[in-house]
Amino acid sequence: MKIVYFDCYAGISGDMTVGALLDLGVPLEYLKAELAKLALPSGSYTLSSQRTERRHVAALKFDVEVHDHHIHRHYSGIDTMIAESSLTDHAKETARRIFRRLAEAEALVHGVAVDQVHFHEVGAVDSIVDIVGTAICLDYLGVEAVHASPLPLGGGFVETAHGRLPVPAPATAELLRGLTVHTAFAEGERVTPTGAAIIAALVTVPGTRPAMTLTKVGCGAGSKDFSDCPNILRTFFGQSSGNGGDEVIVVESNIDDSTAEVLGHVMDLLQEEGALDVFFMPIQMKKNRPGVKLSFICRPESLNRLSRLLLTETSAIGLRHYPAGRMVLERQIEERATPFGMLRFKLIFDDGRLLRCTPEYEDCRRIAREQSIPLQEVMRVVSSFELEREHTA
Structure with missing residues (x-):
C-alpha cells in the first residue's frame, strides 16, 4: 500500500x-x-x-x-x-x-x-x-x-x-x-x-x-x-512495511446489555459493510456481569462509518480504536474441475510460491445440501482429488 x-x-x-x-x-x-x-x-x-x-x-x-x-x-x-x-x-x-x-x-x-x-x-x-x-x-x-x-x-x-x-x-x-x-x-x-x-x-x-x-x-x-x-x-x-502487509484499525467495545440476536445481526451488518473481520470474546465486566467484547478490523477509511454502525445497532455507548500493522499472504480464487463439478478454490502464496490450495467452504456446503452428502465427505473427496491431480501434474 x-x-x-x-x-x-x-x-x-x-x-x-x-x-x-x-x-x-x-x-x-x-x-x-x-x-x-x-x-x-x-x-x-x-x-x-x-x-x-x-x-x-x-x-x-x-x-x-x-x-x-x-x-x-x-x-x-x-x-x-x-x-x-x-x-x-x-x-x-x-x-x-x-x-x-x-x-x-x-x-x-x-x-x-x-x-x-x-x-x-x-x-x-x-x-x-x-x-x-x-x-x-x-x-x-x-x-x-x-x-x-x-x-x-x-x-x-x-x-x-x-x-x-x-x-x-x-x-x-x-x-x-x-x-x-x-x-x-x-x-x-x-x-x-x-x-x-x-x-x-x-x-x-x-x-x-x-x-x-x-x-x-x-x-x-x-x-x-x-x-x-x-x-x-x-x-x-x-x-x-511488511511482506504483503498494510495498516488496519482494530475497534473494540465491551457490551453487557445487548441480546445474542442483536449481536449476531451486527456481526452480519459489519461484514456486509466492509469489515475485514468481526469476532466476539466473553468477558467479565463491572458488577460481576458477564459480557461480550465485540471487535472488528477495518481499513482506516471505513473507521467512522463502521463505528457509527456499531454504536447505533447495539447498546454500546462508546468504543476504542487503535492502528495495527497486518501481514497477509497473497491469495487468489480459481475455479477448478472436481468430481462434483466446477468448484472454487482458494490458493495461498508466499513470495510467489504456492503454499496450499483449499476448496471454498460455501461451494462445498452447497454441494452437500444439493446432493445430501455429509459436508465432511464432500471436502475430503474434493481435497483428495485436488491433491492427486497435483501429484500427477
Missing part, C-alpha cells in the same frame, strides 16, 4: 501541501493540465514553482498568481464544479471530501446551512487550486492512505475577510477538533483553514507515524519565514 506521511511540525497550508507533493515527483505541467479540467475562467490564474529555502533548509515553493480577485462562490457551486469536471473519480472524491469538511466547519462557525456557506479566501481561485491540486497530486502518486503528525496551534492574530481574528481562526479551530495538536510555537498562523481541512478530511488516525519502506521525501515551503523553525511541510512517501 502506498502511503504518505505529512510531517507538520511547523504547520500546514494548501500551498505548502501542493509544493511538498510536487517535490515528490508530480510534474507541474501535469498538475496544470488536470486543473484546466475545472470550469474556472480562462486566464484567471497562473501557476509556478521554484526552489527556495527556509532557515537554510531547501524546499519547493508553489505559488498561484490570481488575476481575478472578484470570484466568490458558495460551497454548492464549488462541489458541483468539481463533480462535473473530467478529473479522475478518485481525485474528484478526494477534493470534494476536503471541501465538504471545510464547508461543515464554516457553516458551524457562521450558523448557516452547509450549502449556503459563502467562501471568501477559501473560495478564491488560489484555494480551489490548492485543494483540488492536492487531490490531483495524491491521485498521481497512487496514495492509498494519508497520515500526519500533530499540528501546531500557533498564536496571535490573523487578518481575514471577517476582520482580525485570533489564531487559530474559528473555522481552523473547529477543523482541529479530534486532531492531535501541540503548542511548541506560540506565535503566528501555523495551520490555515485549507491545511486543517486537508488533514481533517484525509487522515483517519491523526498523530500517528506509520511504519513504511521510505521511497521519497518532499519539502514544501510556506510563505512566511518564522524565526523559531524552518517553515516547511515535509512529506514522506513509501510503501507500508
Whole structure:
C-alpha cells in the first residue's frame, strides 16, 4: 500500500501541501493540465514553482498568481464544479471530501446551512487550486492512505475577510477538533483553514507515524519565514512495511446489555459493510456481569462509518480504536474441475510460491445440501482429488 506521511511540525497550508507533493515527483505541467479540467475562467490564474529555502533548509515553493480577485462562490457551486469536471473519480472524491469538511466547519462557525456557506479566501481561485491540486497530486502518486503528525496551534492574530481574528481562526479551530495538536510555537498562523481541512478530511488516525519502506521525501515551503523553525511541510512517501502487509484499525467495545440476536445481526451488518473481520470474546465486566467484547478490523477509511454502525445497532455507548500493522499472504480464487463439478478454490502464496490450495467452504456446503452428502465427505473427496491431480501434474 502506498502511503504518505505529512510531517507538520511547523504547520500546514494548501500551498505548502501542493509544493511538498510536487517535490515528490508530480510534474507541474501535469498538475496544470488536470486543473484546466475545472470550469474556472480562462486566464484567471497562473501557476509556478521554484526552489527556495527556509532557515537554510531547501524546499519547493508553489505559488498561484490570481488575476481575478472578484470570484466568490458558495460551497454548492464549488462541489458541483468539481463533480462535473473530467478529473479522475478518485481525485474528484478526494477534493470534494476536503471541501465538504471545510464547508461543515464554516457553516458551524457562521450558523448557516452547509450549502449556503459563502467562501471568501477559501473560495478564491488560489484555494480551489490548492485543494483540488492536492487531490490531483495524491491521485498521481497512487496514495492509498494519508497520515500526519500533530499540528501546531500557533498564536496571535490573523487578518481575514471577517476582520482580525485570533489564531487559530474559528473555522481552523473547529477543523482541529479530534486532531492531535501541540503548542511548541506560540506565535503566528501555523495551520490555515485549507491545511486543517486537508488533514481533517484525509487522515483517519491523526498523530500517528506509520511504519513504511521510505521511497521519497518532499519539502514544501510556506510563505512566511518564522524565526523559531524552518517553515516547511515535509512529506514522506513509501510503501507500508511488511511482506504483503498494510495498516488496519482494530475497534473494540465491551457490551453487557445487548441480546445474542442483536449481536449476531451486527456481526452480519459489519461484514456486509466492509469489515475485514468481526469476532466476539466473553468477558467479565463491572458488577460481576458477564459480557461480550465485540471487535472488528477495518481499513482506516471505513473507521467512522463502521463505528457509527456499531454504536447505533447495539447498546454500546462508546468504543476504542487503535492502528495495527497486518501481514497477509497473497491469495487468489480459481475455479477448478472436481468430481462434483466446477468448484472454487482458494490458493495461498508466499513470495510467489504456492503454499496450499483449499476448496471454498460455501461451494462445498452447497454441494452437500444439493446432493445430501455429509459436508465432511464432500471436502475430503474434493481435497483428495485436488491433491492427486497435483501429484500427477
